[in-house]
Amino acid sequence: MIFLAMILLGCLLGFAGAGGAGLTITLLSVGFGVPIHTALGVALAAMSFTMLSGAVSHFREGDVLLRLGLTTGGAGMLGAFAGARISDALPGDILSKMTAALMLASSVLLYFILFRKDMLDSFVAKHASKAEGASFYAHALTIGVVTGFLSGAFGIGATAFIQISLMLFFGVSLYHAIGTTMLVILPISVSGGLGYLVNGHLDFYIFLQTLGGLTIGAYLGAKLTRLASRDTLRYIVLSMPTIGGLMLLFK
Template sequence: MMLYVGLAASLLVGVLLGLLGGGGSILTVPLLVYVLGVEPRTAIAMSLVVVGVTSASGAVLHARAGRVRWHTALVFGAGGMAGAFIGGRINPLLPSTALLLLFASVMVAAAVATLRRKEAPPRADSTPAPEAPTLPVPRVLAQGMAVGLLSGLVGAGGGFLIVPALTLVGLSTPVATATSLVVISLQCAAGFMGHLGHVQLPWALTGAVLAAAVTGSVVGGRLAGLVSPATLRRGFAVFVLATAAFLLVAQAPAQVRTLVARAGAWPWLVAGTGVGLPLTLWRLRLVRQR
């Protein structure tokens, strides 16, 4: 029964990837660990496969539309691959609890970045933005290595960090989003190579989750024009924060978890983090605008 629930959730992750152009992959590790019962270290390696292949399929569609900037993608991706490989090798040195706590922190950062992200103003024509004339190669390589290190460690694609970094070097948001999918697929491949030798993947389950996610990404891509991106991102960010709250409480000491369970406080903790933090950020944003 849980297998079918997990595959349905994988389909949803793919739909979110198609709708948001990235970001939905942050849910892959919690899905594998808490729904499908995969050991955390194995789940991180599985996530790199699922996220990498799903991102590559999305990148192909964007490349056909001329939105991928290959020079930028390869420079950023080179740093990302180096960092991801190192992260994959460091991964076995950290306990599973520390990895899940780090992943929960990444989820919070991703949700906050999603809430703070602004819509790019529409272009006057449909012509893609030109490649940035001067690419700061050392800075882009360093940024790529930092994001890749995080990706290799915890299995997150890192699109919430890559897209803003690419916009800072002169790419428009749609082009940065498309280019980030190439970067994510490259660093996921390198991160997975870093995990080889100390993780054995259940390939049948990995293939099933991957097939569901890729199918969902195609569906999400077709639905993208029917949903308000801003509304979708806000709802997604709240859901990610709620999931992060669940992860943090789940990794708390046994005595704390027992007290929380006896008090029936699980729903309140999750709801408080998932709803209270976005409302606080929204209020602070209003104050800054005055």
């Protein structure tokens, strides 16, 4: 049943072009009663494979800033592993609510990225800086550790947080922020998944069902993307973490 449900979820994710780690957590936890710690570990581990394909694709398109991505992602590995260790010490009900809160916060940032790009561009133009030299490494390492910790502790990729941070502190374009974020999240998700494995919360049977279902579903769903308008896709992308966060919060 998990495998079949993940195929359906994968179709939705592939159709809308979204990552879906938060919705994967919600489906496992709320829909199938999987313990929240296990759901987080499975979502992070599965995200490693989706981020790999995404990073390769964006790299071929020239949208990945290697030095920035590798520095930030390398620091993120430390933060993710530490976050997974902290997560292990949190009671399940508290962890569920904190994960839901982070998903809803991501929805707010996604709203500005998807629907108020003019406002976001204006804000970035006024506040963006161009970190160089020692400042470059200080900012990259800080962003990596903080977002890595959030990902490791709460199982989501913190995509919106990383994208906006890269735009504000390094002055990169949205296209480069999206591509580089894929590279940043790749080592974060691998390290976070290993952290949950060490803590004994990575169920390989559930992981294989989740990864297989999402992969098949995403492939099928991507073929339907052009059937929907851009506005429809934007609403679907925004609704997924919002609905998932609310369900997880009030389960």
